[in-house]
Amino acid sequence: MAEKTEPKLDRAQVKKAVQALQAFLKSTTTGDSLFLDKTHQIKLLFTLWKIPKKAQTIRIPLPHGQRAETEEVCLFTKDEPKMTSEQSQRFYKKLLQERGVKNIPEIIPYKVLKTEYKPHEAKRRLLKNFDVFLSDDRVRRLLPSHLGKHFYEVKKAPLSVNLRSKHLARDIERLIQGTNLKVTNKGSCCMARIAHSGMTADEVTDNIEAAFETVLAKLRMKGPVLKVIHLKSETSVALPIYTSDLSHLSVLGAPRDKKAADKKSKDKTTNQKKVGKTAEENIKPKKKKPKEEEEEEIPQLVPIETPAKKPKLQKPSKKQKLQKAPKPAATKRGVKTQNKPTKKAGKKVTKGKRKVLKAK
Numbered sequence: 001m002a003e004k005t006e007p008k009l010d011r012a013q014v015k016k017a018v019q020a021l022q023a024f025l026k027s028t029t030t031g032d033s034l035f036l037d038k039t040h041q042i043k044l045l046f047t048l049w050k051i052p053k054k055a056q057t058i059r060i061p062l063p064h065g066q067r068a069e070t071e072e073v074c075l076f077t078k079d080e081p082k083m084t085s086e087q088s089q090r091f092y093k094k095l096l097q098e099r100g101v102k103n104i105p106e107i108i109p110y111k112v113l114k115t116e117y118k119p120h121e122a123k124r125r126l127l128k129n130f131d132v133f134l135s136d137d138r139v140r141r142l143l144p145s146h147l148g149k150h151f152y153e154v155k156k157a158p159l160s161v162n163l164r165s166k167h168l169a170r171d172i173e174r175l176i177q178g179t180n181l182k183v184t185n186k187g188s189c190c191m192a193r194i195a196h197s198g199m200t201a202d203e204v205t206d207n208i209e210a211a212f213e214t215v216l217a218k219l220r221m222k223g224p225v226l227k228v229i230h231l232k233s234e235t236s237v238a239l240p241i242y243t244s245d246l247s248h249l250s251v252l253g254a255p256r257d258k259k260a261a262d263k264k265s266k267d268k269t270t271n272q273k274k275v276g277k278t279a280e281e282n283i284k285p286k287k288k289k290p291k292e293e294e295e296e297e298i299p300q301l302v303p304i305e306t307p308a309k310k311p312k313l314q315k316p317s318k319k320q321k322l323q324k325a326p327k328p329a330a331t332k333r334g335v336k337t338q339n340k341p342t343k344k345a346g347k348k349v350t351k352g353k354r355k356v357l358k359a360k
Contacts, residue, residue, distance in 0.1 A: 007226060009212055009242055011205060017231050017239045018042075018204045024236050025197045039068050040197040042204060044211055045230040045238055046181070048188045050221065058181040058218045060211050064203040065177035066195050071131035073176060074106045076113060076158060078138045085109045092163070100169040103176065106130065110139050113146055123148050132176055133158040181215060188227075197233070208241070 025040050080088040088109045096104060108117075117123055127150055135143055135158035143158055151157055159175050161168075181192040194211050195204040212229070219225050230238035 007244060009209060014208055014241045015201055015205050017241050018201045021231060021233060021236060021239060025233060040233050041193050042195040042233055043191050043193050045191050045232060046226060047228040049224055049227045051188050052183055052185050052221055055185050056183040056220060058215060059178060060181060060214045061174050061178045062207045062210055064207055066179055066193060066207060067177060068196055068198060073104045073132045073134060074130040075104050076135040076143060077107055077109050078136045079109050079111045085112045101172055127151060134161050137162050
């Protein structure tokens with residue numbers, strides 16, 4: 001069994017990669033970007049050994065701020081009771097000044113967000129004007145339906161802050177200058193912003209080491225976690241700064257090998273038993289069958305009589321149906337039969353009224 005070793009970063013190798021990336025970014029910058037004092041984002045790309053079962057968001061505090069001073073911050077707040085939107089805006093500005101927070105120029109109450117930023121163009125304008133968005137934790141769950149999908153596609157979702165905290169300035173500074181790593185259950189790669197091109201090489205390496213340690217500590221996965229880590233910007237090639245040791249693969253494959261060996265041994269034992277049974281069956285003398293069973297009479301074939309066909313019934317013709325059957329004579333006693341008048345020979349039966357003879 002190989003001993004478990006904690007993954008470590010080679011600081012010298014990381015610093016070389018940072019210097020190479022900074023040199024590349026300087027060579028690609030134009031005169032306009034230098035004049036406008038634009039900075040490029042530097043990110044870490046983490047590749048995991050397995051796809052996590054559950055999604056997770058890891059907050060990474062950094063020793064050096066990863067955002068430039070020129071970046072602007074916007075804060076969404078709750079509507080205070082018995083106050084208008086302007087009064088609640090003044091209230092929170094005063095609260096931030098008292099707590100020592102100075103880097104939040106814009107405060108938008110929830111009621112203003114629902115009314116003034118309802119059109120799609122207003123939401124797009126708000127997204128372009130600010131780099132970071134914070135929100136009061138009391139209205140955090142109400143914002144997605146009013147902000148729209150574009151804030152989440154560009155990864156500018158508002159970060160929740162507890163405005164009632166005693167250490168408000170420290171918490172806001174950690175959120176703004178820190179970073180978040182969103183680990184999804186749809187793939188094995190995730191990315192986090194850890195520095196910008198205006199920082200020195202030592203500051204960037206310090207941030208990389210801090211992010212590496214926090215990810216290892218907070219990632220909820222068993223066994224070896226990180227496979228490869230790359231350093232890159234938005235336009236550069238990914239530079240590898242860490243590759244995991246492959247010694248743990250033998251540890252992972254050990255139980256599988258044991259199971260395979262056990263299956264093979266079981267198969268061998270079963271095959272040996274089957275071979276032994278067949279050999280015993282061949283060795284045992286076969287019992288002789290009695291003569292009666294051997295000399296069985298062959299049954300003779302007997303012709304089967306086919307049933308005679310029944311004669312077909314002749315259907316009566318239409319003429320026979322029309323002929324009426326003669327009525328039977330009356331057999332009952334005491335019943336007088338009515339004698340119908342018969343035609344006498346030589347006399348004609350006259351129809352109509354009979355003539356009455358007058359007496360002379």
